[in-house]
Amino acid sequence: AQSVTQLDSHVSVSEGTPVLLRCNYSSSYSPSLFWYVQHPNKGLQLLLKYTSAATLVKGINGFEAEFKKSETSFHLTKPSAHMSDAAEYFCVVSPNSGYSTLTFGKGTMLLVSP
Amino acid sequence: DADVTQTPRNRITKTGKRIMLECSQTKGHDRMYWYRQDPGLGLRLIYYSFDVKDINKGEISDGYSVSRQAQAKFSLSLESAIPNQTALYFCATSDLGRDQSNEQFFGPGTRLTVL
Numbered sequence: 001a002q003s004v005t006q007l008d009s010h011v012s013v014s015e016g017t018p019v020l021l022r023c024n025y026s027s028s029y030s031p032s033l034f035w036y037v038q039h040p041n042k043g044l045q046l047l048l049k050y051t052s053a054a055t056l057v058k059g060i061n062g063f064e065a066e067f068k069k070s071e072t073s074f075h076l077t078k079p080s081a082h083m084s085d086a087a088e089y090f091c092v093v094s095p096n097s098g099y100s101t102l103t104f105g106k107g108t109m110l111l112v113s114p
Numbered sequence: 115d116a117d118v119t120q121t122p123r124n125r126i127t128k129t130g131k132r133i134m135l136e137c138s139q140t141k142g143h144d145r146m147y148w149y150r151q152d153p154g155l156g157l158r159l160i161y162y163s164f165d166v167k168d169i170n171k172g173e174i175s176d177g178y179s180v181s182r183q184a185q186a187k188f189s190l191s192l193e194s195a196i197p198n199q200t201a202l203y204f205c206a207t208s209d210l211g212r213d214q215s216n217e218q219f220f221g222p223g224t225r226l227t228v229l
Contacts, residue, residue, distance in 0.1 A: 090157070
C-alpha cells in the first residue's frame with residue numbers, strides 16, 4: 001500500500017522569497033515520486049520525478065526536490081518565487097513495480113504576493 | 115496538437131441522465147486512466163486499463179463504467195448521473211518506459227456539472 005501526505009493545504013510567499021512545499025510518503029516498494037503542478041483552469045503538468053537515481057532532482061522552472069529515504073520525504077523547493085508559480089501542487093507516489101498506479105496527495109495551493 | 119484530448123471540455127447535465135466522457139491519445143501508450151478531482155481531495159482513480167483487453171476498478175468506481183475501444187480510446191460513462199458526481203475529470207496515459215516510473219500524461223480535463 002502507498003500513501004502521500006502533503007503537510008500544508010496552503011502556502012503563502014512573497015515574490016522573490018524561497019518556496020518550500022512539504023510531502024511525506026509511504027510505500028511498500030522502492031517508490032517513484034513526482035511533483036505535478038496545476039495552474040488555474042488547466043490540466044496537470046509534470047514538474048519533476050524521482051526514480052531511484054540521484055536523490056536531488058531538478059525540474060522545470062527552477063524547482064527541485066530531494067528524496068530522503070530515512071525521513072520518507074520528498075519536499076519541493078525553489079530559491080525565489082515568481083508570480084507565475086501561483087498554482088496547486090500535487091505530490092504523487094508510485095511503487096516501482098510493473099503493474100502499479102499513482103497515489104496523489106491532496107494538494108498544496110501556493111499563493112504568491114507581490 | 116495535444117497528445118491527450120478529452121471531449122467534451124464542459125458539460126452540464128441533469129440527475130438521472132446517462133453521460134459519456136471520451137478520451138483519445140496519440141502518444142501510443144498502452145495504459146490509460148480516469149480520475150476525478152474534487153477541491154481539497156486531490157485526484158482519485160476511477161478506472162484504469164493496462165491494455166485493450168484489461169479493465170480495472172480504481173478507488174472510486176461505484177456509479178461509473180468504462181470502455182476501452184482501442185489502444186488510443188478510453189471512455190468513461192455515468193449510467194445515471196447524480197449531483198455528487200459533479201467534478202473535474204481527467205484522463206491520463208502512461209507507458210512503463212525504461213525508468214519503470216509509470217509517469218503519466220494528462221488531458222486538459224472535463225468539467226462536469228450534474229444538476
